[in-house]
Amino acid sequence: MICMDLATAASDDGRMTGQPPDSVPASESAPRDSRPSSGDLRPAPQRPSSPELSHRVLAAELKRVRLDAGLTHVQLARTLGWPQAKLSKIESAKQGVGVDAVMAITETCGVEGDHRAHLVELARQARRKGWWESYRDVLPPDRRSYVGLESDASTVRVFATESVPELLQTTDYAEAQLRARAGSAAERRLQLLLDRQRQVLARAEDGIPGRAVRPSPRVETVLAESALYRFAGEAQVLAEQRYRLVAAARSQAVSVRVVPFRSGPLPLDGSFTLLGFGDGRHPDAAFRSDRVGWERCVGENALSVHQQAWRELTTMALDTAESIRFLVDLAGAESVP
DSSP states (O other): OEEEEEEOOOOTTSOOOOOOOOOOOOOSOOOGGGOOOTTSOOOOOOOOSSHHHHHHHHHHHHHHHHHHTTOOHHHHHHHHTOOHHHHHHHHTTSSOOOHHHHHHHHHHTTOOHHHHHHHHHHHHHHTSOOGGGGGTTTSOHHHHHHHHHHHHOSEEEEEESSSOOGGGOOHHHHHHHHHHHTGGGHHHHHHHHHHHHIIIIIOOOOSOTTOOOOOOOEEEEEEEGGGGTOOOSOHHHHHHHHHHHHHHHTSSSEEEEEEOGGGOSOSSSSEEEEEEOSSSSSOOEEEEEOSSOEEEEESTTHHHHHHHHHHHHHHHSOOHHHHHHHHHHHHTOSSOO
């Protein structure tokens, strides 16, 4: 299993508070007779919502178009007059692709009508700027990919071992964490984190003209008990963070469960996140996280290994009601309302 480096709820003022609660691999070539005719068009899937997801869906669609046409990388690249490496990068979403390139590929592969129009529209969407682009100073290009996918996921499943998941951190807790490791960039990193919380938990419009507000994803978190203690800031900040977790656990959109020490060894070392897209637009993805950012886990069985670990963790964790009681006790409350 290999991890490729992909990336490092608000109150009225946008700051989260912590007050007590009141690809399936394809062969390099396909049979020549599988090429679709102009009347045998692949139905266009649902339109992606963010530039990052549009880019990745387009890359997968263009690879499928080539395979349906029975062409290898070498054959298509030679016909187009491109280096083979360029085509490989386009299909693996490592390089952007403009409308002209999409038109050239689809014309060569015999794609017409609505299917071609759909791919051209994907190319246009992929060129738009996501909300995260305003954080280019603290978010390197490879890590923007994670934030873009997180913004569009229908499910976000987080297992945390070292600290509270970022999406559920209070402002004070997050600030204390960032001050300790981000130095002069702490304030900008904090604003990025708060914007991620708003985009994922509240899912406001993402800045694309005419975009309707998208529904929030289902956020599921499982915390190793160690994540609830590892904090170098003030005790009151940690207590408020635990109250925030209680409030999140009681909400409709977020699940918070705790794996106590007594549950035994964890199925995997370290924190990870599973992003799900539910409608087939993009394959689900696994990411490992650390103090720096996120790494996408790729390679044989990488996704299934993390999915199996998640299933095991959910059987080890306390249920929601037990987790709430556990958190309230940690925060020093007398009882669970």
